Amino acid sequence: MSGNIELLSTTLAAAKAEDRAALIAYLPAGFPTVDGGIEAVKAVIAGGADVVEIGLPHSDPVLDGPVIQTADDIALRGGVRIADVMRTVREAYEATGVPILVMTYWNPIDRYGVERFTAELAEAGGAGCILPDLPVQESALWREHAEKHGLATVFVVAPSSQDARLATITAAGSGFVYAASLMGVTGTRASVGAQAQELVGRTRATTDLPVCVGLGVSNAEQAAEVAGFADGVIVGSAFVKAILDAPDEATGLDAVRSLAGELAQGVRKR
Amino acid sequence: MTSEFFIPDPEGLIPSAEGYFGAYGGKFIPEALVAAVDEVAVEYDKAKSDPAFAAELNELMVNYTGRPSALTEVPRFAEHAGGARVFLKREDLNHTGSHKINNVLGQALLTKRMGKTRVIAETGAGQHGVATATACALFGLDCTIYMGEIDTERQALNVARMRMLGAEVVAVKSGSRTLKDAINEAFRDWVANVDRTHYLFGTVAGPHPFPAMVRDFHRVIGVEARRQLLERTGRLPDAAVACVGGGSNAIGLFHAFIPDTEVRLVGCEPAGHGVETGEHAATLTAGEPGILHGSRSYVLQDDEGQITEPYSISAGLDYPGIGPEHSYLKDIGRGEYRAVTDDAAMQALRLLSRTEGIIPAIESAHALAGALDLGKELGKDGLILINLSGRGDKDMDTAARYFGLYDTDAAVEADADSDRAEIEGDAK
Numbered sequence: 001m002s003g004n005i006e007l008l009s010t011t012l013a014a015a016k017a018e019d020r021a022a023l024i025a026y027l028p029a030g031f032p033t034v035d036g037g038i039e040a041v042k043a044v045i046a047g048g049a050d051v052v053e054i055g056l057p058h059s060d061p062v063l064d065g066p067v068i069q070t071a072d073d074i075a076l077r078g079g080v081r082i083a084d085v086m087r088t089v090r091e092a093y094e095a096t097g098v099p100i101l102v103m104t105y106w107n108p109i110d111r112y113g114v115e116r117f118t119a120e121l122a123e124a125g126g127a128g129c130i131l132p133d134l135p136v137q138e139s140a141l142w143r144e145h146a147e148k149h150g151l152a153t154v155f156v157v158a159p160s161s162q163d164a165r166l167a168t169i170t171a172a173g174s175g176f177v178y179a180a181s182l183m184g185v186t187g188t189r190a191s192v193g194a195q196a197q198e199l200v201g202r203t204r205a206t207t208d209l210p211v212c213v214g215l216g217v218s219n220a221e222q223a224a225e226v227a228g229f230a231d232g233v234i235v236g237s238a239f240v241k242a243i244l245d246a247p248d249e250a251t252g253l254d255a256v257r258s259l260a261g262e263l264a265q266g267v268r269k270r
Numbered sequence: 271m272t273s274e275f276f277i278p279d280p281e282g283l284i285p286s287a288e289g290y291f292g293a294y295g296g297k298f299i300p301e302a303l304v305a306a307v308d309e310v311a312v313e314y315d316k317a318k319s320d321p322a323f324a325a326e327l328n329e330l331m332v333n334y335t336g337r338p339s340a341l342t343e344v345p346r347f348a349e350h351a352g353g354a355r356v357f358l359k360r361e362d363l364n365h366t367g368s369h370k371i372n373n374v375l376g377q378a379l380l381t382k383r384m385g386k387t388r389v390i391a392e393t394g395a396g397q398h399g400v401a402t403a404t405a406c407a408l409f410g411l412d413c414t415i416y417m418g419e420i421d422t423e424r425q426a427l428n429v430a431r432m433r434m435l436g437a438e439v440v441a442v443k444s445g446s447r448t449l450k451d452a453i454n455e456a457f458r459d460w461v462a463n464v465d466r467t468h469y470l471f472g473t474v475a476g477p478h479p480f481p482a483m484v485r486d487f488h489r490v491i492g493v494e495a496r497r498q499l500l501e502r503t504g505r506l507p508d509a510a511v512a513c514v515g516g517g518s519n520a521i522g523l524f525h526a527f528i529p530d531t532e533v534r535l536v537g538c539e540p541a542g543h544g545v546e547t548g549e550h551a552a553t554l555t556a557g558e559p560g561i562l563h564g565s566r567s568y569v570l571q572d573d574e575g576q577i578t579e580p581y582s583i584s585a586g587l588d589y590p591g592i593g594p595e596h597s598y599l600k601d602i603g604r605g606e607y608r609a610v611t612d613d614a615a616m617q618a619l620r621l622l623s624r625t626e627g628i629i630p631a632i633e634s635a636h637a638l639a640g641a642l643d644l645g646k647e648l649g650k651d652g653l654i655l656i657n658l659s660g661r662g663d664k665d666m667d668t669a670a671r672y673f674g675l676y677d678t679d680a681a682v683e684a685d686a687d688s689d690r691a692e693i694e695g696d697a698k
Contacts, residue, residue, distance in 0.1 A: 059576040060450065060562065062457045063300050069444055082574050106298055107561040111575030133298050133561075137288070158302035160464065165304070183302050184462040 002150030003122035008099040008175050011050055012210045012231060021227035021267040023048055024212055025260060026103060026236030027243075028055035029088040030080025031071045036249050041092040041100075043253045044239060047260025051232070052092060053130060056085045056104035063105075063132050065187030067237040070244060082112055086124045093125035101154065101175075103130040109142070118145040128152025128175045136169045143172060154178050157203055159195040170207035176232060177203055181215045187237050189216030197229045223266030233267050275331040275338070276324045276376070277493050278486035279525065284595070289478020289565070292601060294594035297477040298561045303457075306464045311479040313384050318486070323379060330375045334408070335365050337490065341498040342658075346625035347638075351645025354652030355503070359495040359523065361659050362630065368660030369491060369519045370401040374470060376487035378405035381468040388412040388467040392456045394421055394449035394515065395586030395633060396428025397660050398472030403437035405470075413437040416455045418448035421585040428664050446579040449515075449589045453563050473516025474593030477564030481593050488522025495655055496526050507655040508648055509534040513636040514607065515551070515587035517596045519659035524605065534606060537596065538640035540582035541609035551580035552609040553592040554600050567594040583612040583668065586633040586660075614639040616672050619662065631660035632668065 015022035025044040031037050041052055057072035057080055064072065089100045102121060109117045109131070121129070128151045134142060136155060146153050152175025157166055160183060170177055179200055182193035196213050203211045212232030217223055218241075223233045239256050246252030289295045299307055317323040331337040340360040348356040361369035381389055389411050393399030399415040406413035415432055419441040422429050432439050445451035460469045474481045474488075492510070499507060510527050512520035514537035524535040542550035550556065553568050560569035562577060570578045570590035582588040599605030615632060618639035623629045630638060634657070641656050648654070662669065670676050 059445065059578075060454055062454045062563075063461065065458070066444075073444075076576065105561075107569070107571070107577075108575035111558075111560055111571060111573070132300050133564075135297060135299060135301060135304060138296055138298060156301045158300070158304075160302055160305045162305065169301070180302060183464060185458045 001123050004093070004099050004125055004127035005150050005152045005175060008051065008127040008152055011099050012176060015050055016210070016231060021230055021270060022050040022212065022232040023223070023260065023264050023267045024051040024053060024232050024234040025049040025239055026053040026055060026234065027239055028057050028068065028071045028075050029085040030057060030075030030078055031240070032074055032243060032249065033078060034080060034084045034088065038088050038091050039253055040243060040256055041088065042095055043257040044260040045092070045096045045098050047257040048264025049098070049260050051099050051101065053101045053103040054085060054088050054092070056082065056102055056108055058105040058108060061105065063185050065185045065237065067240050067244065068186050071240045082108065086120050089121065089126045090124040099127035100125065101128045101130060101152070102126060106131055106134040114141055114145045118149040118151055122149035122151055126151060128154055130154040130156065130178055132156045136172050139172065156180055157199065159183055159193070159199050163202060166203055167206040170203060170209060173209060176210040176212050177207060178234065179203055179211050179213045179230070181213050181217070184215065186215060188218035188241065192216050192222050192226055196226065200230050220262040220266030223263045224269040227267040227270040233263070235263055274328060275490050276327045277489050278318050279482070279489065285478065285482050289482070291481070291595045291598035293559070294567045294597040295478055295481060295565050297564065298566070299477045299564050300461060302461045303464065306460070307477050309384060310380070313380055314479055314483050317380055317383060327376055327379055331372070331490070335371050335375065336363065338494045339363050341495060341502065344622070344626045347622050348645065350621060351642045351654065352648065352652065353650040354645035354648050354654050356641060356645065356654045356656065357499060358628070358656050358658040359491060361491060361519065361657060362634070362661035366397070366401045366404050367663065368397040368401065368631065369488060369522060370398045370472060371404070372490060372522070373472065373484045373487040373518065374398070374401040374405045377468070377470045378409050378411070381411060381470065382409060384468060386466055386468045388463065389470045390414045390416065390456050390459050390467055391470045391472055392416050392449065392452040393472065394452070394588060395584065395631065396421070396425040396432065396664060397586060399437070399439070400428050400431045400435070402470050403432040403435035406437060407435045414459065415439050416442050416452040416459070418446070418452050419443050420447045421449065424668055425585050425664050426667065448580070448585065450577065450580070473518040474521045474595060475516045475563055475565060475567065475591055481565065481595055484518055485521045485525060485595065488518055489525050491519065491522035491657060492524060492526030495523065499655055503653060505653065506530050506533050507653045509536050509644055510655045511536045511538065511637045511641045511644060512657040513538050513587060513633050513659060514592065514596065515540070515589050515633065516591065517593035519657050521593060521595055523657040524599070528604060535599065535604060536640060536644060537605055537607040538610045538636040539607055540584055540587040540636055541611045542581040542583070544611055545609050549581040550609065551582045551588050551590060553590060554596065554607040555609045559597070562591040565594050567597045568592050584615065584632040584636065586631070587636065608640055610636040610639045616669070618642060619669060620673065628658070629662035630658055631662050632665045634659045
């Protein structure tokens with residue numbers, strides 16, 4: 001069974017046709033529990049997320065700030081396994097029809113086996129992967145298997161990426177390009193860096209892929225600002241924080257649903 | 271142009287241009303760090319062939335570090351090692367008390383060449399942190415050291431030393447709160463502040479070029495020891511022995527001997543409470559290849575690639591990874607790696623203290639314990655070279671608790687008497 005890379009592309013194209021940016025939400029699997037995490041994904045989709053990234057929690061999340069570190073910790077202490085991540089992808093996709101990506105570090109996939117992982121993700125209905133510590137020059141094996149199974153390879157580009165390197169990265173990537181709004185780890189920020197717009201411009205010069213911006217976006221105002229120059233707005237820590245701050249699971253689900261709703265309005269106000 | 275003490279690998283055969291030692295190494299880093307890591311590689315390549323760089327580093331190694339370090343024969347200790355002759359390469363006598371200063375001075379000079387004004391580093395036992403804080407004081411660089419919270423407690427003396435030298439010490443409270451987590455936090459800092467900051471990585475792990483560059487700065491250890499031992503004994507050792515955490519002092523000792531195929535290269539990993547208990551940090555003994563902190567190497571991990579929490583009484587060896595060149599040496603059979611328990615290391619620490627008047631770091635005591643066994647295997651004709659990578663001052667609190675040496679412990683005197691008897695008896 002082939003993965004849903006096409007669905008990802010048509011979803012992003014549809015948002016563009018509506019003259020708006022897409023809303024891409026991130027939530028880790030197994031957080032606060034496996035079933036609770038699946039409900040949270042359904043809630044952000046109900047609130048208006050167009051695409052979801054499911055985090056496969058890792059013991060050493062070097063690119064994540066304290067909020068996602070805490071969530072990963074809770075998920076791992078709860079015993080989350082890759083099978084649970086696959087179930088989260090499958091149930092979220094089957095219930096909503098929305099494209100679902102997995103975001104994780106390279107070691108869990110390397111250890112699990114690239115062929116086994118890509119085959120299972122495609123079979124679960126996944127659309128692709130974001131692997132922020134797998135740079136393009138180490139990615140040939142991954143891309144071979146991802147392509148075989150119809151999965152997108154979404155590379156991250158950073159404000160420090162030189163133009164020649166941007167071209168190399170975007171030529172190897174598929175689905176969309178993840179532009180990091182600033183130099184730093186995940187987490188909410190008071191403002192989104194001015195570097196983001198410049199990076200989106202430089203990235204667009206190298207590719208026709210949609211360019212989506214992540215890192216630091218947490219509210220509708222910031223979403224609208226980023227939607228003014230990007231094809232998609234990626235929000236992670238703000239959703240995770242909403243669940244962490246909630247006194248119980250039901251309140252957490254309401255909070256992420258309403259946050260997704262506000263952000264969905266934001267991406268339409270470019 | 272020639273430098274006596276900065277002696278980068280003359281062969282230049284490994285690693286490959288992409289930073290691979292066989293199947294190990296590489297550059298598994300976020301895009302935000304690619305430009306910075308590439309800059310380090312380019313600058314190091316330039317520096318390596320720049321006589322001015324070599325001259326400046328050489329001058330520091332002689333007049334600041336105090337190189338060459340001594341080679342000390344330890345006959346009373348050797349009586350417990352099956353009668354083999356044993357020599358210690360005294361990296362503990364370097365300024366700041368360990369081998370770490372060799373690499374730190376090299377990278378600090380590189381930091382200046384790159385025009386960066388701030389240095390960050392991780393530290394386990396605090397030896398790399400102290401050396402880094404020292405170099406930053408010397409060169410007027412801002413300095414932030416990340417250290418696991420558990421390590422700040424068991425190495426409190428080194429925390430005070432770093433602060434005295436003007437460094438900011440951040441106690442890392444995430445994960446296992448030891449060296450691995452300190453490195454994670456340092457990477458997070460680097461991603462956010464890469465413009466003005468150099469990450470002065472402290473061991474032969476991490477993304478290319480760190481494994482090769484850090485090794486080059488430490489190659490002097492083995493080059494010196496090889497020459498000194500030949501002068502003193504007229505022959506090469508049967509075995510060169512070093513403790514292995516990330517592997518920097520070991521690769522520094524081993525590298526000059528790699529072409530001498532008759533010299534066994536023996537790395538001693540921390541077995542903690544015993545490899546069979548699961549409470550250890552014996553990466554090459556019990557790990558599997560994986561990716562941690564920017565390169566592929568042996569890693570302690572579970573079946574789904576989650577890094578497992580290591581344990582060792584020694585903060586400097588308490589790490590679930592290992593430099594990629596060691597993984598390569600293990601796979602090709604050139605390096606031998608054995609695991610040494612906390613208890614064996616602590617006994618060796620006390621033995622060296624009481625037979626030779628040298629108090630070693632707990633890290634280095636793992637190599638001493640490994641050498642005691644190796645000496646018995648080699649017999650009376652054996653010749654063993656051990657890298658005494660650091661001194662034990664920082665470990666006195668841990669050792670005092672382990673052996674009950676504080677005044678509040680009534681058993682101290684009796685213990686000392688029985689130990690003397692035990693040590694004398696053991697030698698017979």
